[in-house]
Amino acid sequence: MNSKIAVAVGLAAVLAAMLTSISTPTPAFAANVAVEITPGSSSKTTDAFSPNPVNAKVGDTVTWTNKDSQPHTITSGSGTNATPDGKFNSSPPPNMSPLIVSQGTFSVKFNATGDYPYYCELHPNMLGTVKVGDGGGPTETKVTATLGGNSYDITYNSTTSKATEATIQSGQSVTVNFDKAGQVELTLPKTMISGVNSIKAGNQELLQGNPTVNADGSSTVKFTLPEGSTAVVIKGATVIPEFPVIAAAILGASIAAIIGYTRLARNGEGFFGRA
Ligand SMILES: [Cu+2]
Numbered sequence: 001m002n003s004k005i006a007v008a009v010g011l012a013a014v015l016a017a018m019l020t021s022i023s024t025p026t027p028a029f030a031a032n033v034a035v036e037i038t039p040g041s042s043s044k045t046t047d048a049f050s051p052n053p054v055n056a057k058v059g060d061t062v063t064w065t066n067k068d069s070q071p072h073t074i075t076s077g078s079g080t081n082a083t084p085d086g087k088f089n090s091s092p093p094p095n096m097s098p099l100i101v102s103q104g105t106f107s108v109k110f111n112a113t114g115d116y117p118y119y120c121e122l123h124p125n126m127l128g129t130v131k132v133g134d135g136g137g138p139t140e141t142k143v144t145a146t147l148g149g150n151s152y153d154i155t156y157n158s159t160t161s162k163a164t165e166a167t168i169q170s171g172q173s174v175t176v177n178f179d180k181a182g183q184v185e186l187t188l189p190k191t192m193i194s195g196v197n198s199i200k201a202g203n204q205e206l207l208q209g210n211p212t213v214n215a216d217g218s219s220t221v222k223f224t225l226p227e228g229s230t231a232v233v234i235k236g237a238t239v240i241p242e243f244p245v246i247a248a249a250i251l252g253a254s255i256a257a258i259i260g261y262t263r264l265a266r267n268g269e270g271f272f273g274r275a
Pocket residue numbers: 041042071072073120121122123126
């Protein structure tokens with residue numbers, strides 16, 4: 001056999017083996033969930049990881065990939081006092097070895113529901129959470145509101161209630177409908193509403209304390225939708241107007257100019273005086 005042909009046959013065999021391994025079916029229920037350690041993460045906090053928090057189901061494997069140029073660790077525990085809780089650690093004591101080097105990965109399979117906070121032992125300012133829900137499906141989903149051709153995703157987290165619809169009352173409020181009562185956490189995009197100051201079910205105020213404002217400017221609010229209620233009306237300092245403010249201002253100025261010109265014309269005058 002000619003050596004070139006031999007190489008070609010060898011490559012084809014390797015390729016066939018790779019394709020076979022790729023197409024091997026994975027178990028129907030367990031999933032792989034990807035999280036990135038983001039570039040520049042050593043100087044970041046809760047945005048050091050993406051997504052964060054990350055949602056998984058019991059049996060899922062979460063894999064972190066280090067997209068930063070520096071090494072990091074994925075260590076379970078609360079980062080504020082930098083104490084490992086021993087649940088998982090990419091870089092166990094005593095030598096913190098191995099570190100997750102640039103482009104390296106670390107995986108953990110989660111077998112029980114709960115919230116799992118974690119941090120980086122080299123940079124305890126880097127804080128993340130894995131939220132593991134039961135096998136009934138993701139606990140966090142979204143509902144989309146539209147206005148003026150734009151759509152706004154509202155993410156919600158609830159084990160009891162499903163958001164069925166969201167509508168924007170331009171410049172006033174956002175209404176979210178649910179299938180039934182229960183505890184709900186909503187994250188509302190800044191482009192839709194900011195400065196959330198009221199969440200009402202009928203006449204009942206549900207908002208307690210201030211909403212959490214996230215790094216991207218979105219607001220996260222938690223409330224309990226009372227029995228018998230299926231909708232909340234959310235108000236804030238600003239709710240997206242039908243038209244952008246600048247467009248409205250230009251439109252207003254144009255109307256004023258037309259009216260002004262019409263009056264001048266009626267008096268037999270142009271903009272530059274009598275013709
Ligand atoms: Cu780090």
